[in-house]
Amino acid sequence: MRKKGFTGLLMASIMIFLAGCNVNMGEGDGAKKTTEAPKAGESKASSAPKKVVFWHAMGGSNTKVVEQLVTDYNSSQNKVQVEAVYQGSYDDLLSKLKASMGTNEGPSVVQMYEIGSRFMIDSKAITPMQNFIDADKWDISQLEPNIAGYYTLGGKLYSMPFNTSNPILYYNKDLFKAAGLDPAKPPKTYEELKTAADAITKSGKATGANFAIYGWFIEQFFANQGAEYVNNGNGRTSPATESLVNSDAGVKTLTWWKDLVDTKAANNLGRKTDDSKKAFSAGQVGMILESTAALKGLVDSAAGKFEVGTGYLPKPADAKEGGVVVGGASLWMMNNRPDDEQKATWDFIKFLTSPKEQAYWHINTGYFPITKKAYDDDTVKENLKKFPQFQTAIDQLHQTKLNTATQGAVIGVFPEARQIVEGAIEEVLNNKRSPKEALDGASKEISSKIQQYNKTVK
Template sequence: MMVLSACGQTAQTRNSAAAGTTSSSQPTGVPSPETKKETPSGEVTKVVWWHSMGGELGKAIDQLVANFNSSHKDIQVEAIFQGTYDESLNKMKASLDSKSGPTMIQVYEIGSRFMIDSKAITPMQKFIDQDKFDLTQLEENILSYYTFDGQLYSIPFNTSNPIMYYNKTLFKKAGLDPEKPPATYDEVTAAAKALSKDGVTGASFALYGWFMEQFFANQGAEYVNNGNGRTSSATESLANTEAGIQTLAWMKQMVDDKVALNLGRKTDDTKKAFVAGQVAITLDSTASLRGIVDAVGDKFEVGTAFLPKPANAKEGGVVVGGASLYMMNNRPEAEQKAAWEFIKFLAMPEQQAFWNTKTGYFPITKKAYDQPAVQENMKKFPQFQTAVNQLHATKVSKATQGAVMGVFPEARQIMEGAMEEVITGLKSPKDALDAAASNITKKIEVYNKTVAK
């Protein structure tokens, strides 16, 4: 499991190692000549895949592509790194008129509403129905995010959740039970107070909009109206409801009590502080697990736990982060069908096992957990079981399916600004969130008018 955060990349500078922030000098994944095999007629259908996975993730993609190409005589996939999610999406927009774009593209989860509204895609449901593809073999809690009005518009590819990481060694020293991590806001506060001594601060949470979205879902609370934008397009932000106010008040109080450290928006900074033993509790993506455990080494024992929530919260859970694969509808039908064959290949247990062990992203296929490579990896990193349990414990609802809106990248940054205003004492939780909700709602209104034209 890599050090990369699998959530959407709104703030491109958040993590120096965030997926998709690697320079364009990364390998493109163009198949080598020896892997190209032609049919007797010499016809080969080419599939172009735009993705945002740099570094080691890009190498894993190259290997998946090479494996597919070597086993298919009539289809050849070319995977091309296009920079960050935002950069790739902008390139796709520019390519629509010229039809110079890809056959399929990887898009972050918060780009879902835009992709549907763009009318530039062929819903994956079309191929699923034609092929009678069995969706029950895939994880329901992952599919639910990308399902709208009973249709699956894209196929999930890289998926993660946030979890709580804690220092078991410091828990023992503070007289806390390392096998019973805090589960509620009040319990986190109490643990942080006990841990804040001898140069250690109890906790530090990045001021990251993705975390706030997750705190809403974990309380069974919706982030925008109209069923989180799923029964009909969202028209109003619900960022200033009780779920948000209560969460920011809790975070602010811990900072004021000096049992939590404010290190800003970057999860890289909270991660470094945790690895160094300077803070005892933090939040990060499940895809960061291997990087954190490897960086800690034998300095202390790393524990993992579910995302905390208020003691009086409604039933909720976590929302998937990461990205999915969309089929572009301006490509020939034969090319789209060839891309569908590649997507089915990626969903196979063996390929999902490879992807999981090389990257730390969840397998989307249930039987991948039966693969020896995954089982061996789970033994090496038992903390990942927490991530799997949290995903499976989440009950699908409008709240846990996740909010969708066409201005989600902007909304996430607005929320981060509100979080900063509260933590630094510039505004109260209610005032900051009232302003944020109003700002987001205005942006939604402008977007909806644009889409309606």
């Protein structure tokens, strides 16, 4: 079936999603589309290798890791040839993907950050991964359930997890000792973190803590309190219509954060997580929040200067049971590619999920393995001996109980919502508005944008 362009409604929904990413929408004639599941064991019509184009956003040293995975796959068989194409940042990739929609110039499979999930589903441009899993009778239980959970809606896995992380507390054990704190006991609650941060600041050797103004952290603080970020089961039981960022979980978190800054127990270095990491590596702050993917870099940068400790994401002492939400990105199958190309792509994706490849990915990037058996690989065991701090991240992930709060929110305007929340945090830390006032304003603005988006995709 051929489709020409997009309807006006879908165009509008895409524009709303991309508003937070500052990109433009392109359109053109579509290629042959299919939503049918591939037939297991079906042979290829041509003896020539089927080409698969993989668009990704893994920059820096991670580019080489992706390229090595592709090289290994291409060398392992002669029926499929994968070409990996780095497209810049997540937002750059999204901009290029939307421009390719409705043409034959797009990828076979694309990496998309987790907050783009609702948009990818609503775009009608993808074939759910569940189709291939069911047709191939592929054992989905081999995936980490708390990772697969984010990309699962209505019992259907829409995309395959790829690079996955969650936030943990990093702390300077030497500064803990100097402040009279037990370096083997990182703070677990908001209250304990405040006590530890106060002690470090009063020691005169560093500021107690720093948290980058990053919307992802607020989302994590909600999940760790068992609180949903948007209504309707975090947008999972039915499409979300309202933001809950101004609920008790949000107000309590931002009040605590502001108190840390007001009392000099923490400082405010702005939105850039790199600035927070640099201050920590320089010994200028005692504690930071960061992704698990930053662990190797932080440990290496502290080598010879101080020992890095890791702890769970803190939460209020009286919080309900919660956990962390995975971050990162997943792989989405584009449905405007021929059946045989989609089946070839699925073969590549299965290769990426194998324990051996996941072990290689984890060791060389710091992202979690998405496959449970990867932890049995000797290289992973050796890596854990070298970086025992990562055990904290593994335990935190495995102890998280999957529910609508810890699965994470799904909304079509997530990039913009994050920016709005970050603006609210800045207003509070800069004494322009109270936590409740700032979050009330953010909630109202986000809710309006969610509702506008929903109208365009009905």
